[in-house]
Amino acid sequence: MTPDQIENAVAAEMPRAVEELTRLAAIPSVAFPGHPEEPVYAAAAMTEELLRSTGLPHVRQIPIEGSFPAVYGEAPAPPGAPTVLLYAHYDVQPAGDPALWRTPAFEPTFADGALFGRGVADDKSGVIAHVLALRSFQGRFPVGVKVLIEGQEEYAGERLEEFVQRNPELVRADAIVVADTGNPSVGDSSVTTSLRGLAAFTVEVRTLAGSVHSGSFGGAAPDALTALIRILASLHDDNGDIRVPGLPRGVFLGSGPSEEEFRATAGVLDGVSLMGTGPLADRLWASYAITVTGLDVPTVQGAINAVQPVARARVTVRVPPSGDPKTAMNDVVEHLGHAAPWGVTLSVTDVVLGSGFQADTGGRARSALNRAMQRAFGRAPRDIGSGGSIPLVSTLVKQFPAAEILLFGAEDDGAAIHAPNERLVIEELRRAATAEALFLADYGDC
Template sequence: MLSHDAIREAVAQAMPAALGDLARLVAIPSVATEGFPKAPVVEAAHATLDILQRAGVQAVRLLDQPTGYPSVYGEIPGPAGAPTVLLYAHYDVQPAGNKEEWQTPPFELTARDDGRLYGRGAADDKSGIAIHVAALRSLAGHLPVNIKIIVEGEEEFGSSLEAYVAAHPELFQADVVVVADGGNDRVGEPILTTSLRGMASLVVEVRTLQGQLHSGGFGGPTPDALVALIRMLSTLHDDKGGIAIPGLQGQPWHGSEVPEDAFRYVAGVLPGVELVGTGSIASRLWSNYAINVTGLDAPAVTGARNILIDAARARVSLRVPPGQSAREALAILTRHLESVAPWHVQLSFSEQETGEGHAMASDGPAYQAARAAIQAAYGKDAGETGSGGSIPVINTFASIMPQAEILIWGAEDGAANVHAPNESVDPKEIERAALAEAIFLASLTS
C-alpha cells in the first residue's frame, strides 16, 4: 500500500488535469430537461467518457438506456478476490437561470479573487467527476480494489438510470458505493452524509376563462386564474411557515444540531427576517417535510396590462423525510390542491416526479475506513449529517445490493450556491475530497 504522503503527492500532481477536466465539463450547458437543447447533454456524456478513458478507466461506454440521456460506465479490474467499489457522480446540471444575476459567465469556469471557481455545475456535480478522476489517477498501478464507475446524465430532473440499474443489477454489484455528490457545511470541515430526503414535485395549472379579459370591463364577478392559484398556494403553510397539509408530518432528528447563526449566515437570510417552521433547524432540514413553489407562470410586472388571467401554472416542490413515501406524499399534495381549489376552477396536473429518500447505516467497516481516510486527508474527524436534497438512484443501488455500504461525500460546501446564480467550488476542497477518496480506496483489502 502506498504511504499517505505518497498518495498526497500523487493527488497534488493529479489536480491540474482534474481542474482542466472540470473546466471542460462546465463549459458544456448539459441541462437534461424539457425546453433545453439535447445536443449539449450528449456532448457532456462523450466528454465524460473521454475524461474517464484518459484517467485509466477501461471498457468505458455509454449505456444503452431505452429512454433519457446516456450514463457513462466503465471499470478498472483489481486483484483477484479484492472488494469492488462503485463510484458515482452526474454530469447534468440545473439551468443557469437569470444570467444577469451571474457575476461571470455561467458556463465558463472562472477563478475569482476569493480563490473559488465559479460556473454552473462547478460544484453540483461536475466536481464529483473531478474528485473521482483525481483519486484514480493518483492510484494508477496501485489500486487494491476493483473499480466500477457510473456517471449519470439525468440526476437533476428525473432519472432513467434507476430503471436501467434495476434491469441490469449484475452490472453494478459492489461491496461499497461512493457517491461524490455531497459536501461539507464549511470548507475544511469534513462531513459524511448519512441520510437524504426524498422529493416529489408537480405542475398545477388553473383555468377559468376561454381567454384574457379587460379587468375594467369584467373585473368583479369574473374568476381570475392567477388569484385562484394564489389562494391555493397560500394554504400550503401555516402562519409560522410550517407545513399545513394534513398527512405530511415529519419525525424527530437525533443527530447533530445546526446553530441558528451559522445557518442564517450560510443561507444568506436577511437581518431581521425570521426563519420559518418549528422544531430544531436540523429537523426542519433533514427529517421533516418542506414545500416550496419553485416556478410560476404569470405575467411579468414589467409590461403588465390591466387584464384578468385565464390560466396560471405553478411548480410545487416537496421534500420528503427518509423513510416516508415520496409517491404517497405526491398523492397527498395533489388531493390537497384539489380540495382547496376555489370557485370550481378547472385543474390539471402534469410533470409529476418523485425520488425516494434514504437513510444509510454508518457502522460498517467501509465507514470505519472512510473516517480514517478523512482524518488523514483533512486532519479532522468527520461529522455526520443529513441532507435536504435527494439522489434518486441511491435507493435503487440499495435495493439491488442491500449488503453494500453507501458513502456520500464531495466538494459542495455551504457557500457553493448550488442550483443558484454564481455557483462555485473551492479547488482545495476538491483536492481534500480526492485525497480522502484515494486513501480510502488504497486502504481497502479483501
Template sequence: MTRSQTPASLSALTQDLTRLAAIPSISAPGYPESTHAALGEAYELTAELLRDAGLQNVAPLELPGTAPAVTGEIPAPPGAPTVLLYSHYDVVPAGDESLWTSPPWVPTERDGALYGRGTSDSKANVIGHVGALRAWDGKPPVGIKVIIEGQEEVGGGALLTYPQAHPETFACDAMVIADMGSVRPGVPTLTVALRGMAMATIEVTTLKGAKHSGQFGGAAPDALLILLRALASLHDDNGDVAVAGLDRNEWTGESYSDDEFRELAEVLPGLPLQGTGGLGSRVWSGPAITVTGIDVPSVANALNAVSPHAKAKINLRVHPAQDAGEAQAALVRHLEAVKPFGIALEVTAQETGNGFAADTTGPAYEAARKAFSAAWGTTAVFAAGGGSIPLVSALQSAVPKAEVLLVGATDGYANIHAPDERVLLDELDKATLAEATFFGELAAGWS
C-alpha cells in the same frame, strides 16, 4: 494511505479539472447542437482520465435519449470487497454570464479556489475519483466499478430504470456517490439522508372568459383568488407545512446555524426564517412545499377583470424515509379537500422521486469515518441534503445490501447552480485523499 504516499498531486488534479470544466457539457434541452456535442467531449475526456488512472474495460453505456455514461472496472483482489464509484460530468447552464467575476467556461484559479460552471457540481468529484485511483497506481486493494453519467442535472433519463433491470452490472459492497461534500469548508462530512421529491399542478376555471371587475367582481368566482386560498392552506401561520400525512422528525446530526443559513440563502436583513423547530428538520428531515410557477395575469398587462382561470405548479420535498408517492397522495388529498368558496380544484399528480436514508452501521461507514477524519484531521460528521440525486434511489433499489456513501469535494458555500461557482482546491485535495484512504480502510477491515 498517507498524503506522502499519494502520487496524485493537487497540481495535476487542478490541471485535469481545468480541462474538464472548460467543456460546456450542458444537459438541459433547448441548447444548440454544439452543446450536445460538448457532452460527448466531456464523456471522452472523463473516459480518458479514468483509463489513464488504471480503470479497465472503459466503455460507454448508451441508452435511448440519454448522454453516454462512462463505465469500467478493476477486478477485486481475492476476498476483497467491491466499491462502485459514481458522479456526473454534465452541468447546468451558466445563466447570465455578466454576473460572473470570470467567464464560466474559462476555469480561473484565485484565492485557493477554481471558479467556473461545473467545477464543484460535479466535475471536481469526477476528478476526485481519478485521483483516488492514481493514489493506488491503478491497483487499489478493493474492486472498483465506475459509472459517471451525463444526464444527472435533467433527471437521469433512461439510466434511472437501467439498474433495476441490470442489477448485476452494479453489484458491489459499497457505493461512493460523489455528488456532495462538506457542510462547510474544513468539516469532513458524510451525507446520510436526502429528501425525496413530488410534483403536482393545481388549476381552476370559473368563467368562460375574463369579466369586468366593476360589473361582476364580488359575486363572479375569481379563479385567482380561489387558487391563492388553496396555496395559502398549505402552510400554517408559522410557515410550517400544514398537510396531514407528511413525515417530519428533528434532525440530530450536523446542521447549519441560523446565521449560516441566512448567509447561504441570502435572506434579506431583518426578515425571519420560515417555520419552527430545528433548522435541520425544516430543510432536511421534514417536508417543504414550494410554489415553483404560477399562471396569472402579469402586473404589467393587468386589466380590471375577474380572472377566469389560474394554475400553479407545486414542488414537495419529502422526508428521506417516506415514500414519495405516499407523500404526493397526501398533498393531492389536501388540495382536493380545500374547495375555496365551495369550488373544487383540478389537481394533477406529476413526477416523483424517493429520497435516501443510509444505514450507517456497516463496515463501509466505519472505514469512511476513519478515512475522512484522517484526511481532514478532524472528526467526520453526518449531515443531510435537501435536494435529490435521482440515480441514488435507483442504485439502492438495484443493490439493496450495498452501503451507500454520499461524499465529495463540494462544500455548502460553493455556489453550485449560481454565478461564481467554485471548488476549494484544499477540499478537492482532502476529498481525494479521503477516498483513496477509504479503499485501504475498507479492505483492511473486511471479513
C-alpha cells in the same frame, strides 16, 4: 501506495484537474426538455475521455432509453479485494436569469481560490474527484472499480434506475461512493447519512375560456392567478409550518447548524424570520418541506390589464427518508383541491418522484472512510443529513441491500448549487479527492 504517496499524487494532478473541470463546466449540459441536446452529448464524450485517462481498462458510453448516455468504466478486483462503485453525474441545472450571475454561468471563472460557474460543484466536481482519486493509482487499483456517471440526474432521473434494475451485475459492488454531496461548510469533514425524497409536480388552475379586460370584467370574473395564489398560500401557517394533514414532523438523530450559521449560509436578510419551528436539523433533514419553485404567469414587464384565465405553479415536496413520495404528493394535491376557491378545479401534470435514504453507519467501508477523511481533512467526519434527493441512491439500496453507500464530496452548503454564482472551493476538491483515494487504498487492505 502509502498515504503520503497518495496525497502527493493527488496534489500533483490538481492543476490538470482544475483545467479539466473548467473545460467540462463550460459545456452547458442541461438535460431538461427545451434545452439543446448537443452540449449534453458533448459532456458525455468529455467524461468518457476523462475516465480513459485514469487507467481504467474498460470505458464506454451506455445508451439509456429515453435519456442521455451514462458513462461507464471498470477495472477487475485484485484477488480477495472488494469492489467499489463510484457515482456522479455530468448534467447540470439550468443557469436561470443571467442577470443574477456576477460572471457568465458557462464561462467558468477562477477567483479567490474558487471556480465559479454552473455545474462546477453540482456535480462536475464529483466527476473530477473520481478522476483525481483513480489517477493517483496509475492503473494499479487496490480494489475492483466500477464508475457510473449519469447524464440526466437533475431532471426526472428515473430512467437510469430502470436500467440499473434490468442490469444489476453491471453495477454490483461491496461499497458505493456517491460524490454528489459535501460538507456543511468548507473543511467541515462530513458524511451524508440521510437524504430526503422528492415529489414534484405542476399544478394548473383554469377559470376562463380566455383572458378578459380587467376594467370590464374584474371584480366578477374569476382570476386564475388570484385563485392559485390563495391555493398555494394555504400550504403553510403563519410560522411557515406545513398545514397539510398527513405530513408529520420528524427527528434527526444528530447535530444540525445553528441558526446563525444557517442564516449566513442561506443569505437570509436581516429582520426576516426563518420558516417553521423546532430544531433546524429536524426541519432540514427529517421533516417534510414544500416549496413553490416556479410560476407560469405574465411577467411584470409583460403585464396587461386583463383577468388571467390560467395559471400554473411547480411545487416540490421534500420527503423524509421514511416517507413515501407518492403518498406525500397525493396528500398535498388533496389539500390544494380543498383550498381551491370559487369552485375552480386543479389539474396535476409532470410528476417526478424519488425516494429518500437512510445509511447504515457501522460497516467496514465506513470505518475505512472515517480514517481517510480524518487524514484528508484533519478531523474525523460527522454524520449529517441532506434535504436533497439523489434518485439512483434508493434504487441501489433496494438492489444491493448488503452494499455500504457512502455520500461525500467537494460541494459545501455555501456552493450555491441550483442557484446563481455556483462555486467550488479548489482546496475542497483536493481534500475530497484525497479522501476518496485514501479510502480506496484502506478499504482494499481491510
